[in-house]
Amino acid sequence: MTSSELLTKLDFNKNNGLIPVIVQDVNTKTVLMLAYTNREALDLTMKTGKATYWSRSRNEIWVKGETSGHTQQIIEISADCDYDTLLYMVDQKNNACHTGSYSCFFNKLQ
Amino acid sequence: MTSSELLTKLDFNKNNGLIPVIVQDVNTKTVLMLAYTNREALDLTMKTGKATYWSRSRNEIWVKGETSGHTQQIIEISADCDYDTLLYMVDQKNNACHTGSYSCFFNKLQ
Numbered sequence: 001m002t003s004s005e006l007l008t009k010l011d012f013n014k015n016n017g018l019i020p021v022i023v024q025d026v027n028t029k030t031v032l033m034l035a036y037t038n039r040e041a042l043d044l045t046m047k048t049g050k051a052t053y054w055s056r057s058r059n060e061i062w063v064k065g066e067t068s069g070h071t072q073q074i075i076e077i078s079a080d081c082d083y084d085t086l087l088y089m090v091d092q093k094n095n096a097c098h099t100g101s102y103s104c105f106f107n108k109l110q
Numbered sequence: 111m112t113s114s115e116l117l118t119k120l121d122f123n124k125n126n127g128l129i130p131v132i133v134q135d136v137n138t139k140t141v142l143m144l145a146y147t148n149r150e151a152l153d154l155t156m157k158t159g160k161a162t163y164w165s166r167s168r169n170e171i172w173v174k175g176e177t178s179g180h181t182q183q184i185i186e187i188s189a190d191c192d193y194d195t196l197l198y199m200v201d202q203k204n205n206a207c208h209t210g211s212y213s214c215f216f217n218k219l220q
Contacts, residue, residue: 029139
């Protein structure tokens, strides 16, 4: 399948027009965060090469790092087997989390 | 914060009682899949040490690998900064994807 065929198969219906995006650091392989994208944010991400999401709390397009400078350069984008989740491999500038932590997953439960 | 305090902070409200779970192979660091859990599936996962999810398509508790034998032994569970996403580090037996692929993220978009 070509990437434009893949793009048409993406399933934005399971999450009210949004698809969850797993963000992984291409250098360390650390999982940094989970974000959400809509069609527009995905188009912008692919055009600019900068990870751009839909902010569910602010209800707006969110260019990651636009204010903090902690941008994510896109290295690779993959969709999963049923086209309802994306994985972005990124080159993370500094820290991904708004708390100042490198990764958002710093709360160990077990 | 202790893990039982963390458990009470988990936010199951943003996704109709479900929390998305990113599943990563502890050995290869490959992101394998995104699944969903409810409180009951999380309790079972923590008790048994075997990744157990909520199947949105079958609408039931789903012990990963119960029929295929491709189980996921839990190594570590982390919650993210706002407690609405989990990351499971697992020891994956064989392949994670129902298509027979090792990881679900085999559709390269970019």
